[in-house]
Amino acid sequence: MSRTDAGAPEQIAGNAPTDPDRRRRGLTERLLAVRELSLLIALGLLVLVTTLRNDRFLSGQSVKDLLLGCAILVILAVGQTLVIVTRNVDLSVGSILGLVAFATGSLFLSAPGTPWPVALVVGVALGALCGVVNGGLIAVARVPALVITLGTLYAFRGVDYYWASGRQINAADMPPSFLRLGNQTVLGVPVLFLVALVVVAAVGYYLRSYRSGRELYAIGSEPAAARLSGIPVGRRVFAVFVANGALAGLAGVLYAARFGTLDAAAGSGLELQVVAAAVVGGVAIFGGSGSAYGAALGAVLLTTIGSSLAVLRIDPFWQQAVVGALILAAIGLDRLLALRVAARLRGRSARDSSDA
Amino acid sequence: MTADAPGTDGVPLLVLDGVTKSFGAVAALRGVHLALHAGEAHALVGENGAGKSTLVKILAGAHPPDAGEMTLDGQPLRLRGPADARAAGIAVIYQEPTLFPDLSVAENIFMGRQPLRGLRRIDSAAMHRDAERLFQRLGVRIDPTRPARGLSIADQQLVEIAKAISFDARVLVMDEPTAALSGVEVERLFAVARSLCERGAAVLFISHRFDEVFDLCHRVTVLRDGAWVSSDPAADLTVDEVVRRMVGRDVSSLYPKQAAELRDTLLEVRRLTRAGVFTDVSFSVRGGEIVALAGLVGAGRSEVARAVFGVDRYDAGEVLVAGRGVPAGKPGRAIAAGMALVPEDRRQQGLVMELSVERNATLARRRALSRLGLLLGGAERAEARTWTRRLQVKAARLGAPVATLSGGNQQKVVLAKWLATEPRILIIDEPTRGIDVGTKSEVHRLLSELAGEGLAILMISSELPEVLGMADRVLVMHEGRLVRELPRAEADETSIMFAATGQGVTA
Ligand SMILES: Nc1ncnc2c1ncn2[C@@H]1O[C@H](COP(=O)(O)OP(=O)(O)OP(=O)(O)O)[C@@H](O)[C@H]1O
Ligand SMILES: [Mg+2]
Numbered sequence: 087m088s089r090t091d092a093g094a095p096e097q098i099a100g101n102a103p104t105d106p107d108r109r110r111r112g113l114t115e116r117l118l119a120v121r122e123l124s125l126l127i128a129l130g131l132l133v134l135v136t137t138l139r140n141d142r143f144l145s146g147q148s149v150k151d152l153l154l155g156c157a158i159l160v161i162l163a164v165g166q167t168l169v170i171v172t173r174n175v176d177l178s179v180g181s182i183l184g185l186v187a188f189a190t191g192s193l194f195l196s197a198p199g200t201p202w203p204v205a206l207v208v209g210v211a212l213g214a215l216c217g218v219v220n221g222g223l224i225a226v227a228r229v230p231a232l233v234i235t236l237g238t239l240y241a242f243r244g245v246d247y248y249w250a251s252g253r254q255i256n257a258a259d260m261p262p263s264f265l266r267l268g269n270q271t272v273l274g275v276p277v278l279f280l281v282a283l284v285v286v287a288a289v290g291y292y293l294r295s296y297r298s299g300r301e302l303y304a305i306g307s308e309p310a311a312a313r314l315s316g317i318p319v320g321r322r323v324f325a326v327f328v329a330n331g332a333l334a335g336l337a338g339v340l341y342a343a344r345f346g347t348l349d350a351a352a353g354s355g356l357e358l359q360v361v362a363a364a365v366v367g368g369v370a371i372f373g374g375s376g377s378a379y380g381a382a383l384g385a386v387l388l389t390t391i392g393s394s395l396a397v398l399r400i401d402p403f404w405q406q407a408v409v410g411a412l413i414l415a416a417i418g419l420d421r422l423l424a425l426r427v428a429a430r431l432r433g434r435s436a437r438d439s440s441d442a
Numbered sequence: 443m444t445a446d447a448p449g450t451d452g453v454p455l456l457v458l459d460g461v462t463k464s465f466g467a468v469a470a471l472r473g474v475h476l477a478l479h480a481g482e483a484h485a486l487v488g489e490n491g492a493g494k495s496t497l498v499k500i501l502a503g504a505h506p507p508d509a510g511e512m513t514l515d516g517q518p519l520r521l522r523g524p525a526d527a528r529a530a531g532i533a534v535i536y537q538e539p540t541l542f543p544d545l546s547v548a549e550n551i552f553m554g555r556q557p558l559r560g561l562r563r564i565d566s567a568a569m570h571r572d573a574e575r576l577f578q579r580l581g582v583r584i585d586p587t588r589p590a591r592g593l594s595i596a597d598q599q600l601v602e603i604a605k606a607i608s609f610d611a612r613v614l615v616m617d618e619p620t621a622a623l624s625g626v627e628v629e630r631l632f633a634v635a636r637s638l639c640e641r642g643a644a645v646l647f648i649s650h651r652f653d654e655v656f657d658l659c660h661r662v663t664v665l666r667d668g669a670w671v672s673s674d675p676a677a678d679l680t681v682d683e684v685v686r687r688m689v690g691r692d693v694s695s696l697y698p699k700q701a702a703e704l705r706d707t708l709l710e711v712r713r714l715t716r717a718g719v720f721t722d723v724s725f726s727v728r729g730g731e732i733v734a735l736a737g738l739v740g741a742g743r744s745e746v747a748r749a750v751f752g753v754d755r756y757d758a759g760e761v762l763v764a765g766r767g768v769p770a771g772k773p774g775r776a777i778a779a780g781m782a783l784v785p786e787d788r789r790q791q792g793l794v795m796e797l798s799v800e801r802n803a804t805l806a807r808r809r810a811l812s813r814l815g816l817l818l819g820g821a822e823r824a825e826a827r828t829w830t831r832r833l834q835v836k837a838a839r840l841g842a843p844v845a846t847l848s849g850g851n852q853q854k855v856v857l858a859k860w861l862a863t864e865p866r867i868l869i870i871d872e873p874t875r876g877i878d879v880g881t882k883s884e885v886h887r888l889l890s891e892l893a894g895e896g897l898a899i900l901m902i903s904s905e906l907p908e909v910l911g912m913a914d915r916v917l918v919m920h921e922g923r924l925v926r927e928l929p930r931a932e933a934d935e936t937s938i939m940f941a942a943t944g945q946g947v948t949a
Contacts, residue, residue, distance in 0.1 A: 099925060115546075115587070116587075129909075244508075295563040295564050296562065296563065296564065297554060297555075297556055297558075297562075300545070300549060300553065300556065300564065301553065301554060303542070303545055304542045304545060304546075304549075304553050306545065307542035307543055307544040307545060308540070308541065308542050309538035310540070311541060311542060312542070313504070313524065314502070314504055314524050314536065314540045315524060315553055315554060316503075316523065316524040316527075316528050316554060317525075317542065317553070317554060318525070349665030370544075373540065374543070374544035374545075375544040426590050427589075427592075428591070429602060
């Protein structure tokens with residue numbers, strides 16, 4: 087219908103800022119950019135300070151370890167972003183990762199000749215299946231995702247323990263081609279990290295540029311309004327849990343490749359780190375805002391803090407405290423930004439419509 | 443039966459027949475009949491709680507009807523959800539804005555229908571351009587890239603309107619779209635609605651303002667207590683006749699304020715300034731006096747009220763209550779000094795939707811009702827009953843959640859809440875927005891009574907008849923400045939509109 091008065095657009099430029107493309111990057115997006123920039127600055131400062139104290143922190147090997155260390159958390163945080171944006175949360179990701187990692191090991195154990203891409207597909211599918219369980223229960227039970235996934239956190243882990251029944255799988259049980267995946271580098275960058283980058287880019291782009299991606303934000307921002315505007319809320323939320331499960335499955339396979347030694351406890355407690363990474367990365371826990379890029383930066387920041395405290399030989403106790411402080415700082419920053427924007431917008435809206 | 447009076451050509455575009463809907467024990471609609479014709483604007487009127495919004499939600503596919511048929515172009519129409527209604531070409535503006543606060547205004551308009559470029563990606567440049575074009579068509583300036591959070595209620599309404607007209611709708615349903623708008627914007631909206639009619643769309647329009655109904659609509663359907671009363675060509679009706687059918691009795695639509703003895707100055711505002719919002723605003727209100735703050739939407743009236751009450755900060759100036767200064771930015775102190783603010787955006791700022799009617803009604807008064815820190819249920823209920831009865835709140839029970847009330851009845855609960863605090867100074871922003879004729883005159887009588895008891899009342903209103911009927915003095919704002927003060931005798935429509943549009947004043 088906007089075609090009907092196509093003759094008019096020039097006039098808009100007359101009473102609005104003239105450069106349309108500068109204007110396109112409007113307030114909503116600039117806000118995100120500010121948030122991501124602040125993370126980058128924090129990360130930069132952290133690296134700088136640590137390097138000043140110990141110049142080996144930026145050596146090739148240590149950077150490689152760092153990138154390797156954060157890859158799995160990044161993938162999980164990005165998956166979690168999909169869920170949190172819709173005003174849900176998935177606490178079962180650590181258990182899914184553990185289950186899939188063990189399954190991958192068992193697969194190689196029982197069918198030694200399995201090519202690793204097959205294992206990858208099986209792992210992702212198993213993760214997605216766990217996601218189906220989560221999403222299905224949430225749709226049927228109409229109970230908050232927090233409660234359901236708290237249940238499946240224990241359930242999946244229980245299955246894992248039952249299956250492993252005290253066994254451990256060792257690197258020797260897995261084909262070298264698979265294990266190499268966990269340590270190989272391309273131009274000095276670990277493959278694992280490249281995989282994580284691809285995931286970040288894909289999910290980030292999807293969330294920003296696809297209709298169904300934007301609908302996830304709408305659902306988290308105002309569920310009732312989402313329903314009224316015809317968004318298939320139930321279907322989207324289900325899909326999000328499946329996608330997150332699949333990503334946790336991917337992370338599980340990569341975990342197996344990286345560590346080689348697996349028992350039923352792999353990935354225990356990881357879910358809290360994942361949620362922390364997303365929150366530090368600016369993903370609002372009440373849904374509706376945040377980006378995959380931010381969550382990934384949050385994951386990198388948390389991992390970097392861990393290694394920099396180790397490099398600086400600071401008591402691990404402090405690591406917990408620092409992460410805690412960081413989460414509070416992140417929430418404080420979000421609040422501050424929100425208030426400042428609100429104040430600015432209020433003034434603007436009063437002026438804007440007065441000459442309408 | 444007058445529903446299909448001769449003179450309308452052909453088959454109606456959309457027909458509802460025998461539509462019934464109950465919420466538990468409440469029968470919201472009972473066998474309602476409605477026929478919308480292509481090229482016609484059809485008004486739906488009725489008291490608060492008559493079932494208008496319920497009908498809208500059925501048309502929108504948001505509620506399934508318990509019984510009854512719908513046909514579109516003579517074909518049976520079954521809506522399994524809002525998406526179906528959309529696909530059938532029915533665009534709806536709901537009574538309560540349904541925006542996504544975190545998303546940009548343009549995304550709010552085009553959610554699910556964003557223009558695409560290659561690989562089915564969203565073309566955000568095109569989306570923003572289209573949004574700007576829509577706003578231009580409505581003659582308003584809202585930045586499409588800003589988040590919807592923090593939009594004034596009028597702007598939210600405009601975004602909703604832009605959303606609805608962005609559909610190539612065959613049926614446009616508007617549930618009180620004008621409640622928050624001023625005259626200029628209403629005119630623009632009507633122009634758009636008329637052009638849609640000319641292109642063969644059908645419009646269903648709901649409003650409590652009869653001048654709008656008769657201005658826009660060709661046909662008027664009246665609902666009372668969920669039941670269909672009549673459908674007639676607008677030309678055959680008068681306002682009084684419509685009101686009689688709605689209410690079932692005669693209502694005087696006049697509400698002159700009774701003269702009250704003017705007492706000491708209770709509220710004094712000196713040179714209040716907030717950069718970019720309002721400048722150098724000074725006025726005073728005496729006990730027994732009703733002062734109206736008039737002006738166009740966006741002139742800064744609500745902002746001044748919020749600053750006086752202390753919810754917003756201001757950069758300069760002072761606020762005095764009975765000669766004593768009230769600190770800026772502390773609504774708690776303002777309440778302690780005897781001020782009450784009935785905010786403009788009642789749904790967001792005035793109510794806890796999940797709580798019951800009685801809880802909400804006494805929310806601001808809980809301290810006074812408690813003994814030794816304990817809140818006694820009995821006292822709370824009695825107090826709530828008094829006020830909800832005075833304001834004729836229509837609710838299934840006092841214990842029902844506010845969310846289940848009709849829009850107008852929610853407004854009444856907010857009014858009850860603040861009136862129950864027994865303030866000395868009452869600041870009331872759009873006292874009768876969304877409230878039906880019968881209760882409107884009741885609210886006016888109440889305000890007049892309160893003034894008679896010595897209250898100082900500052901009333902913001904965009905409805906000129908209300909301003910002229912109620913105010914002892916009219917202050918007119920234009921672009922953040924007080925440009926004119928008119929005593930009752932000098933205030934009339936022309937003088938107020940003249941000042942409000944900034945004519946004859948150097949801004
Ligand atoms: N979700 C719900 N649950 C229970 N009762 C409801 C619900 N929605 C509406 N009602 C009741 O149905 C009746 C009709 O409400 P409706 O919102 O249709 O009124 P309305 O004509 O739009 O009034 P208004 O002019 O105040 O907007 C009211 O008594 C209301 O309390
Ligand atoms: Mg209504």
